[in-house]
Amino acid sequence: RTVYVNGEYLPETEAKVSIFDRAFLMADGVYEVTSVLGGKLIDFDGHLARLERSLTELDMPKPKAFDELLEIHRKLVELNGIDEGMVYLQVTRGAPGDRDFAFPDPETCEATLVLFTQNKPGLAANPVAKTGIKVISIEDIRWGRRDIKTVQLLYPSMGKMMAKKAGCDDAWLVEDGFVTEGTSNNAYIVKDGTIITRNLGTDILHGITRAAVLRFAREAQMKVEERPFTIAEAQGADEAFYTSASAFVMPVVEIDGESIGTGKPGDVATRLREIYLEESR
Ligand code: PDD
Known part of the structure; x- marks a missing residue:
């Protein structure tokens, strides 16, 4: 499976996130799950709007690629040949060098953006x-x-x-x-x-x-x-x-x-x- 991490499309075994990432240490991250049916993203605009709202409510910086999210979703669906399944997206406040309860300065700490797909054939016809x-x-x-x-x-x-x-x-x-x-x-x-x-x-x-x-x-x-x-x-x-x-x-x-x-x-x-x-x- 090909996944996306901070601007790169990589085999899942090569994708890496820091152990200092605040999602790992503090659950300081937000996510979205968008379904795919017939290779098409369902309600993408709604998920994007809610993601933006989650980020705003937590005062979390947008990832650099925020404006490319639709393109990234589509590319992962294509690369992984997803007909029925989902795309998982996670944004975190990033990985400052030290563990600290206070939010890091967004000038020095960049958001982490991770996306991956899950193939779920038969999702719509779920018995x-x-x-x-x-x-x-x-x-x-x-x-x-x-x-x-x-x-x-x-x-x-x-x-x-x-x-x-x-x-x-x-x-x-x-x-x-x-x-x-x-x-x-x-x-x-x-x-x-x-x-x-x-x-x-x-x-x-x-x-x-x-x-x-x-x-x-x-x-x-x-x-x-x-x-x-x-x-x-x-x-x-x-x-x-x-x-x-x-x-x-x-x-x-x-x-x-x-x-x-x-x-x-x-x-x-x-x-x-x-x-x-x-x-x-
Ligand atoms: N869960 N309420 C909670 C607590 C949820 O975690 C979810 C979604 C929903 C339904 O929201 P939506 O229709 O936007 O998926 C309601 C996702 C699917 C998950 O965690 O996998």
Whole structure:
């Protein structure tokens, strides 16, 4: 696989980043994941806009190649022959010589930019979307700026492991009694035809897939309510699902051992997945 590091396209075995890089020492980095379908990048503009916002919020300098990001994405997709898969991008504050809690002077420390691809043949036809997935709920103990897409992913990883241990696929995070989002996705329920998902704020990531799916839902005359919901409300809903760049629209058929609706992927989630895939091709 060919990867990109700070201006160079290299075999993955030759790509190097300093051990002093602040992402390695401090989780001082932000990232984006853009899906590829039919060799085409999905929602690239949205991911780029969110990356810019993450950088601004953290006062992190833009990498030198910021204006070439589309070109770099396209070149990696081509070099690696990706038909279905994704491009991962990470920007960090760079590698000052010493470990220090204070941010380094951007005049002397340059941002690190890394991109790589992951090949995922069959992503769109994922059979799991036909059966749906099971989630558990866990307390949301992440930091308070979840709207910034940082590489601090330890708690989401732990959540995923807790779900696996419980024989489930993922965890939905709960704060003050209300669902915030999934470990790596935005959470939704459907009741009497209305799609309900938490409103945007600093407590969730502003999903690029969320924005697209809500737009398609409204265009299809579906009703959308952006507000918090509880696990009990979700368990009593007709449907549940989540969205993310890597899974698109994924039906959720069980929450904390309770079947949702018929226990099978619901019509709204199934239709939204179809619309999303159609519109993205
Ligand atoms: N995760 N919420 C969280 C906490 C996420 O990590 C993600 C994305 C989302 C969905 O955002 P989007 O639709 O823009 O992908 C919501 C990515 C895919 C990941 O970490 O792999």
